[in-house]
Amino acid sequence: xxxxxxxxxxxxxxxxxxxxxxxxxxxxxxxxxxxxxxxxxxxxxxxxxxxxxxxxxxxxxxxxxxxxxxxxxxxxxxxxxxxxxxxxxxxxxxxxxxxxxxxxxxxxxxxxxxxxxxxxxxxxxxxxxxxxxxxxxxxxxxxxxxxxxxxxxxxxxxxxxxxxxxxxxxxxxxxxxxxxxxxxxxxxxxxxxxxxxxxxx
Numbered sequence: 463x464x465x466x467x468x469x470x471x472x473x474x475x476x477x478x479x480x481x482x483x484x485x486x487x488x489x490x491x492x493x494x495x496x497x498x499x500x501x502x503x504x505x506x507x508x509x510x511x512x513x514x515x516x517x518x519x520x521x522x523x524x525x526x527x528x529x530x531x532x533x534x535x536x537x538x539x540x541x542x543x544x545x546x547x548x549x550x551x552x553x554x555x556x557x558x559x560x561x562x563x564x565x566x567x568x569x570x571x572x573x574x575x576x577x578x579x580x581x582x583x584x585x586x587x588x589x590x591x592x593x594x595x596x597x598x599x600x601x602x603x604x605x606x607x608x609x610x611x612x613x614x615x616x617x618x619x620x621x622x623x624x625x626x627x628x629x630x631x632x633x634x635x636x637x638x639x640x641x642x643x644x645x646x647x648x649x650x651x652x653x654x655x656x657x658x659x660x661x662x663x
Contacts, residue, residue: 471525480631519634521553530647
């Protein structure tokens with residue numbers, strides 16, 4: 463099985479290709495707020511490596527609204543154009559760390575932090591949204607190592623880790639394909655949309 467894996471949930475996205483659990487290609491991408499077009503350059507660069515791909519795997523967040531939509535759109539395009547399977551994993555489960563159990567925390571914007579408990583590359587309980595005060599209180603009694611996914615105010619002491627498509631590429635062969643329906647990213651709250659000011663005629 464040949465797998466193309468993508469995660470664009472953070473400002474450092476990634477793409478990887480694996481066959482028989484061996485990584486054939488892996489690259490980090492600079493995707494500030496999911497707006498980088500570098501993913502398309504990377505796919506073109508590794509075109510010969512993903513030729514014959516039989517499955518595409520994506521990280522579905524939480525994370526950048528634009529990045530997650532790009533991942534889903536690419537997966538849908540590959541599924542329809544090549545008639546291949548799609549699998550998806552929550553992005554906090556893709557940290558390239560040694561522990562099999564850890565807590566991933568990330569900036570959810572609007573003064574909130576998400577708190578994701580991960581065990582064996584799976585979310586073990588509902589992802590929580592915490593205020594900064596609740597986050598710092600929760601840290602004191604955390605049962606597992608904490609990794610910071612991106613910048614979080616006053617949390618620099620926690621090691622930084624970014625979801626990695628190479629981790630996803632090696633997991634993907636064991637995952638159940640998604641049904642043939644539109645792929646939905648994980649949004650912890652509605653996207654912020656600025657409405658235009660009313661105009662006076």
